[in-house]
Amino acid sequence: MASSMASSIGVWYGAWGFVGATIFLAVLSSLAVALRFWSRWITRLGVYLDDWLTLCALAVHHGFGATVIISFLADGLGFDTVTLAAADSRAAIELKKVTFIGTILYGIASAFIRLSFLLFCFRIFPTTIVRRGGYILATTCLVWFVAIEVLNLTLCKPIAYMWDQTIEGGYCIASPVGLIVLGALNVVIDAVTVGLPLHEVMKLNLSREKRCFVFGIFCIGGIATAASVARLVALSLYHEVNGTGAAFALLSASTVFEIYIAIIGACAPTLAPVYKRLRGRPMPSDTPIPHRSGYTTKPKSQSHTYLNGGVNPALGRTAVRESEDEERFFKRLDDIQVLVPAKERGEFWTDISARPASEGVPLGKIRVQRDVTWKSED
Numbered sequence: 001m002a003s004s005m006a007s008s009i010g011v012w013y014g015a016w017g018f019v020g021a022t023i024f025l026a027v028l029s030s031l032a033v034a035l036r037f038w039s040r041w042i043t044r045l046g047v048y049l050d051d052w053l054t055l056c057a058l059a060v061h062h063g064f065g066a067t068v069i070i071s072f073l074a075d076g077l078g079f080d081t082v083t084l085a086a087a088d089s090r091a092a093i094e095l096k097k098v099t100f101i102g103t104i105l106y107g108i109a110s111a112f113i114r115l116s117f118l119l120f121c122f123r124i125f126p127t128t129i130v131r132r133g134g135y136i137l138a139t140t141c142l143v144w145f146v147a148i149e150v151l152n153l154t155l156c157k158p159i160a161y162m163w164d165q166t167i168e169g170g171y172c173i174a175s176p177v178g179l180i181v182l183g184a185l186n187v188v189i190d191a192v193t194v195g196l197p198l199h200e201v202m203k204l205n206l207s208r209e210k211r212c213f214v215f216g217i218f219c220i221g222g223i224a225t226a227a228s229v230a231r232l233v234a235l236s237l238y239h240e241v242n243g244t245g246a247a248f249a250l251l252s253a254s255t256v257f258e259i260y261i262a263i264i265g266a267c268a269p270t271l272a273p274v275y276k277r278l279r280g281r282p283m284p285s286d287t288p289i290p291h292r293s294g295y296t297t298k299p300k301s302q303s304h305t306y307l308n309g310g311v312n313p314a315l316g317r318t319a320v321r322e323s324e325d326e327e328r329f330f331k332r333l334d335d336i337q338v339l340v341p342a343k344e345r346g347e348f349w350t351d352i353s354a355r356p357a358s359e360g361v362p363l364g365k366i367r368v369q370r371d372v373t374w375k376s377e378d
Contacts, residue, residue: 009076009079009088011073012072012076012078012249014078015073015077015249021253022068022069022253022256022260025260025264026065026260028260028264029260029261029263029264029267030062032264032267032271033055033058033263035267036051036270036271037055038274039271049119050115050120050266051116053116054112054116054267056112057259057263058263060108060109061105061109061260064106064109064255064256064259067098067102068102071095071099071102074094075091075092075094075095076088076091077095077245077248077249077252078246083245096162096163099252100152100159100162102255103152104152106255107145107149109259110145110186110258113259113263113266114141114262115141117262117266118141120270121134121197122134125197127200130197130199130200133192137193140185140189141193144182144185151179154173155173156170156171158170179235180232180235186228187225190225190258191222191225194221194224198215198219201214201215201218217268218265218268220261220264221261221265223261224258224261224265228258230250230254230257234248234250238251
């Protein structure tokens with residue numbers, strides 16, 4: 001690991017801006033995760049697997065952020081590679097060691113936060129499109145994770161040759177094609193992951209203003225996609241100019257920014273209960289309201305199932321929606337008001353009627369009716 005003593009060449013002039021931005025995003029992402037867990041405590045819903053994965057991603061990425069800060073302040077990150085090696089060989093060696101550790105941590109944190117967001121989408125949007133797309137994305141994400149970690153571990157043989165080129169028989173892969181291809185795939189995965197829930201968000205039964213607001217919340221992760229694009233550009237420049245320090249600094253910083261912003265974006269849709277608590281006063285929309293729900297059955301004397309306000313004696317149950325019900329904010333009705341699964345299935349149904357006019361931020365709690373195939377009998 002890097003020594004606490006700065007390199008003899010000093011600190012690169014642009015390092016402080018990158019270090020400051022890294023610390024700011026580290027604090028902001030930590031706050032977002034803390035508020036996410038507080039939101040779970042407020043609603044008394046328990047903690048889900050996606051919450052734990054987000055916490056793990058944050059912890060791992062803090063380790064990567066620390067390696068970048070050390071590289072800037074102690075190991076001369078930002079200076080030209082040849083210049084640094086000539087001025088302080090120790091710092092040049094330590095920089096390569098810390099960079100190797102950072103690349104391993106980056107792959108782990110990236111996989112954790114993507115899987116966390118996909119699990120969140122599975123729970124909130126249990127539709128065919130999200131399920132199928134999510135499974136494909138999760139598989140692609142795991143393949144990408146294995147590929148990038150294998151590449152990191154096999155880039156040089158032995159691994160120590162990466163920073164100690166006096167080892168006899170050692171060699172490193174000269175072609176950057178593998179890294180650039182994986183970087184491009186990283187951009188595609190980020191973009192598709194962010195776009196996955198947007199199709200369902202646009203179907204929410206909300207006013208245009210609120211729908212656009214929710215759309216914007218889910219698009220925060222798009223900033224992480226922009227950071228991954230910057231990372232890909234920096235990676236290409238770094239290999240094109242054969243290790244220029246400024247390109248390497250941009251590559252390191254954009255890699256840090258990408259995951260921190262992704263963590264913030266993954267937490268943003270879960271924070272509505274915190275907003276309500278900090279607001280300090282209840283709203284009319286918080287009052288429990290009745291809604292029709294029950295289980296479909298087929299009485300012997302019943303031969304039809306009714307839609308669009310039709311009355312079915314078998315579906316006469318009512319229930320009260322609790323004030324802290326997780327999915328109470330978002331209603332997806334599509335073209336019908338009461339969406340009842342096929343009566344042969346005996347599945348749960350509910351009339352997801354609109355709440356009294358709510359002026360609050362419609363985030364954090366979503367209910368999306370599962371897609372069903374409807375058949376009617378005479």
